[in-house]
Amino acid sequence: MIEVSELTKRYGSKTAVDHLSFTVLPGQVTGFLGPNGAGKSTTLRMILGLDAPTTGTATVSGVPFRRHPRGLRHVGALLDAGEVHGGRSAAAHLSALARSNGIPRRRVGEVLQEVGLAEVANRRVGGFSLGMKQRLGIATALLGDPPVLMFDEPVNGMDPEGVLWVRRLFRRLAAEGRTVFLSSHLMSEMENTADQLVVIGRGRLIAAESVRDFAARSTRSSVVVGTPQAAELAAVLTAAGASVEPEGSTGVEKLAVTGLPADRIGALALDNGIHLNELTTRTASLEAAFMELTADSTEYLAGQPR
């Protein structure tokens, strides 16, 4: 379990993380989402005791991470796949880490097998592709068989097969009762993997809830209605409490309706003798929910001066 309480990090006048509080529970995959520059990596570094918080606390299994004597046995972390010495072989890299934590040598072979790097174990890491380095980073995280795992953007540079493998791995680790905390700026990545979400923007907590609740509460699902009597229908629906916006290109009479379910719209149209030629419910996507919620807190917007 990871507990973060009122965590704040300031660099000079800039506040990277602002009174952040959340809990990551075992047995689930928890996604950690936010636009670029939202403070995800800074938060992960503070949880791992690499950066000292300005105020607030972060604990892993109830203890500040820096007090854990053998880190790899408590947390497996992949922060950046590039954080290896290019001149060493994968096996040597892992052997040194294993030895520092008193982990038996056979684990090195086991984790290399697990991530599919057994055949290149003795090749220099400098020649690895980004996807292979990600696999090595995951092997490093698994080395100490830890109850808590943290990954920062783990699928970057992976091929589709690798992405599927990683998703299955995360699901399995969570099913084994471990805490799996996964950061990404890609919402779509979470849709298939995460059970819970922690969403931040500009260092502040935006949401901490299940993936389903998150999708449901934000983008109100809308209904698209096609009708030759658009103006009439709009008046009826507005009177019934819905909000109506014209949809699609001009000439095609379509309305996007929010605030009323499809069956109520159909009934209202029938009651008022309005002809419908389309009635489609559009469910909210996680991506849309994410964009909507973080729109105000995006740190770097392309081409828009702030």
Add this chain to the structure above:
Amino acid sequence: MTTLTSGPRTTPVTAPPARFRDLLAAEWIKTRSLRSTPWTIAITLLFVIGSTAVATLADKAAPSGPADFRPYDAYPPAGYWTLILVASSMGALTVVSEYSSGLIRTTTVAVPARGSIVLAKAAVTAALWTAVGTTASTGSFLISQVILNGHHADLPITHPGVLRALVASALLAPVCALVGLGLGVLLRHTAGTMVAGIFTLVMLPPMLSESSRWAADVKHALVSAAWNRLIQTWGPEPGSLGYTATVSGSWLVYTLWPLITVALAVLVVKRRDV
């Protein structure tokens, strides 16, 4: 530290602390798994001992001059200043390479006790470079004796000051490697660390003259000047106008430089964000 220690402690830490022996073994694996390590050491040894051979062969005064000057041939500046450069750079690289690649974060997550990491690195570096330094200085002594023997001008190791010169030259490498390592932790940048190391260890001493008190004091507090004094088997000339370093003071310089830089590194690394 203050903010981190105030957290609730609901589960006791049951795992035994990382054993220092394991940290030493881990650092040794890191050192020997780099191909550059054996190559750099082999080439450096060849160059240092070769430079001794050249210097001794060039010493035409050896057969006729005073015996005290002869062991000095074994430790020519060309070879030993190179040893200083290589040892300090390699010592620095053990930490700077981790900072520049970001590997230091992986290392620190594995072993959250940062001071122990620095001490383990220092211990492995000291041991490795003591071995290299001893090989270099013994090799230098032997080859110069073989050449001097050709002129029947060889000296036994028991001759006053000869053993001291051999030990001081052997320890020059680990002293410089540790200073480089300490500077590496403090500065973290590859180029900055190299320049700082070269400046304090090699370039600064010749800039300082021994004719004024303060300049001589600063110079004598530097590692390469201390080494210079320790390999001189003769005492200060009575008529000399300059200030001469003492032997005991030079040993102190040898001890304090690595001690202070590594101690500073341990202090800084505990307080700084990784």
